[in-house]
Amino acid sequence: MTPRPAVTTLVLLLSGAVALAGCSGTSKNSAQSNAPAAGSTGAADPNAKIKEGLKITFLPKAVNNPYFTVAQKGSDEAASAIKAELKATGPSEASASSQVTYINTAAQQKQNALVLSANDANAVAPALKTARSQGVKVVTFDSDAAPDARDVFVNQATTQEIATIQVKMIADATGGQGEIAILSATPNATNQNAWIEIMKTELAKPANAGLKLVETAYGNDDDQTSFQKTQGLLQAHPNLKGIISPTTVGVAAAARYLSSSEYKGKVALTGLGTPNQMRDYVKDGTVKSFALWDPSKLGYLAVYAAGALASGQITGAEGEKFKAGDLGDYTLGAKGELVLGPPTEFTASNIDQFNF
């Protein structure tokens, strides 16, 4: 890696920011009392510099998933900014237990930190706990593991925000009246189920009384299955007015099917998708709006959090602060949770400004 002056500046800035953060109330005592028992090496030192040459493993749900490819770009950027050595690895399929061997390998290789998106909150927990007991700092992003099995969880946006924006978009697209359905990924996906629960709460509010959720279908994040499930929803519910698909594979498949069927323009679609994937369907009118966060920023923040943990800047306790490079200052919330920021809504008018 070639040394760059910018990095030196960044490190200086960081230590400055960290010093400031130290003044703003994160006492060592509070950090200690809230720190998770397992794997914690004691108190946070807000003034600690991010160590150079940290070894970090990046473990996505599956290596071939385009969403995580974008996230990985961001984490590569962050790794070169903090002069860490980032190694991306992972299973080729997103099944519950497929990540366990990779977690064990990271521990055996004495990595300083592991950054992962969990395929299954509980299946990975025992392996993560073992890794932490061997000194590996664990940061989950996108999809959390059991909270006692990791140090920090980097959430893309709060579960509440993600669910609310999707309900708002479907209400806009359908005029707030009629039957709607959800096309999710797998029945066991942690984040999907959390969003769906809150969507149900949102839909129960008087403001959304006109919307009626009639079914939740699971397309397993597979094109063929998502096509079939979309067809099934449309046939089973003749009065269906809208579909929410909070998964990038599902929303693209549903959009492709709708745009080529008789239902185009009659049934609204929204959800979470990438601008590149959805560009055609927004332009041909199948989809009015959809939302997402920038996955590369998510990867960037996760690696910074890993660096801060491994350098002792933070321990994962509520209220601790650190500076995540270009993204600015972040404060840890309850249960070691970080929030990237509110999701972005994409429409025909702004979609061309994004390329991921």
Added chain:
Amino acid sequence: MTTVAPSRARRIADLVGRARELGIVVALALVIIPTAFVNPRFVEAQGIRDLLLNASVVAVLAAGQTLVVVTRNVDLSVGSTLGLSAFLTAQTFADHPDTPIVLGLLVGVGVGLVCGVVNGLLVAVGRVPSLVVTLGTLYVFRGVDFALAQGTQINASNLPDELLDLGNGRLFGVPVLVLITLAVVAAAALYLRSYRSGRDLYAIGSNPEAAVLAGIPVPRRVFTAFLLSGAVAGLAGALWVARYGTVDAAAGTGLELQVVAAVVVGGVAIFGGSGTVVGAALGALLLGTIASCLVVLRIPAFWQQAISGALLIGAITVDRLLALRLARELRGRSDHDA
């Protein structure tokens, strides 16, 4: 060998063969009619088109697979071949948007041919069991796909409209994709039925040793079968791009099991020697229809896979009983002749 016995045996075999295809048609009716009563939309124009479209990629693959399975081999690499072909086809169109559609489809077929040559050489020349070879190439081709794709995705906005129209378009109300599927199935059926080299495939599957003694160039025929299966899977990859419009390295993962299931349900004996392409294509249609109808009947997602699997075992059981009966019948004949 007498002249009467084989023709009689052939007649019985033909009868059972036809009974198998008829059985699938009956099963299709049993699935579709009750579903249509519950939900008339299932059999409206859009519903029927969806059923045919859902089955078409698997039916194309099943046609190629039949050529291999009748020789007492199996090609498990078709899902990965499809994935590799789909990605490279999409990449070609994304890099060169002016590529003529036919040329793009030929890229897909070409990729499939290369995969078929690898399988064919290892099985026919290397004399390695096809189950092992194609299980290996299943991972090899998928690995190459991952390596080339590097986790990227090609989206509808990168693909030419003409290609996407191929996936959506209709000719006289019939989706173009379905017409292409029918053409592939008809060509493969004609080859197996009326061409000498096609008939040889059955002979090889019935009794490989006897086929060698009868002067059939067994390695060359088996090689051809794998070559054709690869080419068909390559074409299916290009069609996949046209239909789904979004391609990453995972396209078609696990599809081989659906294809083998369709072939077996379609009455092609997994130990070779009998079965038709039309039966296999109908098998694909039946399995696709069952999956769709479970969705329409709103069977909870958790049950759908279990029910599909149970139906598959049921279909195979019926098929096995028929085959046993046929074997007993044929044995009775030859005993009688002796």
